[in-house]
Structures are given as C-alpha cells and as structure tokens.
Amino acid sequence: KAGVTQTPRYLIKTRGQQVTLSCSPISGHRSVSWYQQTPGQGLQFLFEYFSETQRNKGNFPGRFSGRQFSNSRSEMNVSTLELGDSALYLCASSLGIVTDTQYFGPGTRLTVL
Amino acid sequence: GENVEQHPSTLSVQEGDSAVIKCTYSDSASNYFPWYKQELGKRPQLIIDIRSNVGEKKDQRIAVTLNKTAKHFSLHITETQPEDSAVYFCAATGNTPLVFGKGTRLSVIA
Numbered sequence: 001k002a003g004v005t006q007t008p009r010y011l012i013k014t015r016g017q018q019v020t021l022s023c024s025p026i027s028g029h030r031s032v033s034w035y036q037q038t039p040g041q042g043l044q045f046l047f048e049y050f051s052e053t054q055r056n057k058g059n060f061p062g063r064f065s066g067r068q069f070s071n072s073r074s075e076m077n078v079s080t081l082e083l084g085d086s087a088l089y090l091c092a093s094s095l096g097i098v099t100d101t102q103y104f105g106p107g108t109r110l111t112v113l
Numbered sequence: 114g115e116n117v118e119q120h121p122s123t124l125s126v127q128e129g130d131s132a133v134i135k136c137t138y139s140d141s142a143s144n145y146f147p148w149y150k151q152e153l154g155k156r157p158q159l160i161i162d163i164r165s166n167v168g169e170k171k172d173q174r175i176a177v178t179l180n181k182t183a184k185h186f187s188l189h190i191t192e193t194q195p196e197d198s199a200v201y202f203c204a205a206t207g208n209t210p211l212v213f214g215k216g217t218r219l220s221v222i223a
Contacts, residue, residue, distance in 0.1 A: 004156075033210065042215040043157070043202060056210045090156065098206050099145035099164070104156040 001027055004093050004105035012111045018079040021108045025072050025093030031055075032074040033102060034066060037088040046089075049074050050096060078110075086112045115140040117205050119214025126193050127222050134217045136203035137185040143207040146179060146186045151216075152199045160201075161188070193221045 005024045013019050025032050034046040045058040049068035066076040072093070078085055088109050092102035116139040126132050138146075147162035163170045163177045163186065170177050174193075179186040186205075190197055198221045203214045 035213075043213040045210045045212070048210055058210070098208065098210065101147065101159055101162065102211060104149075104158070106156045 004091060004103055006089075006091055006105040006108050008108060009106065010109045010111075012113065013081050014113050015081055015083060017081050018077065019081060019110060020075055020077045021089055021091075021110075023074045023076075023091035023093075023105055025074070025091075026103055028095070029093035029103075030072055030096045031094045031100070032068060032072065033092045033094070034074070034076050035090045035092065036060075037090055037107070038086075043090070046076065081112045083112050086110060115143060115205055115207070115209055115212040117203060117212050117214045119203050119217060121217060122215065123218045123220070125220045125222060128193060128195060130193055132188075132190045132193055132197070132219055132221075134188045134201055134203070134219070135185060136187070136205075136214050137183075138205040138212075139184065140205070140207060140209070141181075141184065143205040145206050146177070147204050147211075148177060148188050149202045149204070149213075150199045151202065157202060190219075193219075195221050195223050197221050 007022045031050045033048040035043045048056040052068045063079045068074045088107045090107045092104045094100040094102045119136045144165035149157035150160045151157040174191045176189040200216045204211045
C-alpha cells in the first residue's frame with residue numbers, strides 16, 4: 001500500500017497570509033490527525049478527523065482549522081499567519097480508533113517570513 | 114488530560130553499548146504506548162509499541178517495558194549501531210488523542 005502523502009512539501013509565506021495543507025491517508029484508513037512539530041515543543045496535536053467529522057481538537061487558536069473529505073483526504077488551513085507558525089506540519093493516518101497505530105506522512109515545512 | 118515526560122533529552126553512547134530512554138505518563142486510563150524514531154529530515158516511524166495487557170515486548174535489538182503501577186515505560190536498545198542515531202519519541206493514549214514526549218536525541222558514536 002502507498003504510504004501517507006502530504007502536499008506541498010515546502011511552503012514560504014509572509015505574515016498575514018493564509019495557507020492550506022493537504023494530506024492523503026493510507027488506503028482504508030478513516031482517521032487523520034494533524035500535528036505541529038517545532039524544535040522546542042516537540043509534536044503537538046492540532047486536530048483529528050474521522051469520517052468527515054472533527055473528533056478531537058488540540059489547544060490551538062481558531063486560526064487553525066481543518067476538514068476531511070469523503071475519500072478520507074484531509075486539509076488543514078492556517079489563516080492570518082504569524083512568525084510563530086513556522087514549523088513542520090505532520091499528518092498521520094490510522095484505521096479509526098485512538099489506539100490504532102498512526103502512520104505519519106513526510107510533513108509540510110512551513111516558513112513564515 | 115494526559116501528560117508525557119521523557120528523559121533524557123539527549124543521550125550519547127558508544128557503538129555496541131545499550132541505550133535506555135524513559136517516559137512517564139499521568140493518565141491511568143492510557144493503555145497504548147508507541148515509540149517512534151525520527152531520522153533527520155524524515156517522518157516519524159513506529160519502531161515498537163506496547164499495550165497495557167503486557168509488561169514487556171521485544172523486537173530484535175529493541176524492547177519496551179511497561180510498569181502501569183508506576184505509570185512509566187521505557188525503550189531499550191541493545192548493541193547500538195550508528196544507524197540508531199535519531200530522535201526517539203514516546204507517546205501515550207487511552208481515550209484521548211496521542212500525547213508525545215518531547216523526544217530524546219540519541220547519538221551512537223562509532
């Protein structure tokens with residue numbers, strides 16, 4: 001099976017802009033989780049989608065949002081970008097329940113100037 | 114909510130020695146504990162996991178132990194090799210999203 005894919009791999013934006021990141025899960029996986037990875041904070045949970053519904057949400061401001069489509073592909077959006085949003089954004093897919101193994105994508109490296 | 118503490122943050126070992134990374138968690142409802150390895154510039158990859166109905170699990174040179182009473186679990190790597198150099202993350206979950214430790218940078222010196 002093909003692994004989790006993410007597009008784009010790299011993005012450079014300026015403050016105030018918005019950005020949309022995409023994640024395609026492993027075929028048959030219905031859950032997609034998003035994480036922000038920074039050197040100081042490690043992997044922080046953003047949100048999780050299951051069958052097109054947001055099942056859990058982390059402690060991030062409302063500028064961070066996401067959605068999931070009927071084919072399980074997911075997007076996350078960050079509006080009004082700030083310098084502190086520069087990070088590696090990782091998505092992970094799993095079969096469905098929270099204790100299922102999560103498989104990560106390669107990530108999108110976002111740089112905000 | 115769940116909180117996962119991971120120690121040490123950096124670890125250097127000589128090739129062939131063993132490495133041990135320890136994590137503690139706070140939520141007694143947690144029952145799934147995966148470990149991920151992330152090489153520089155690559156995605157985190159699952160290397161081993163353990164569920165709360167077992168106390169130890171081994172896979173070749175890697176083992177994980179779980180002490181539910183003390184709420185801690187550890188990763189043991191024996192006969193370390195240069196390709197084991199990476200950042201290792203522990204994580205825990207039960208009914209909540211996966212919570213990660215802040216990572217351990219392991220350097221294996223040849």
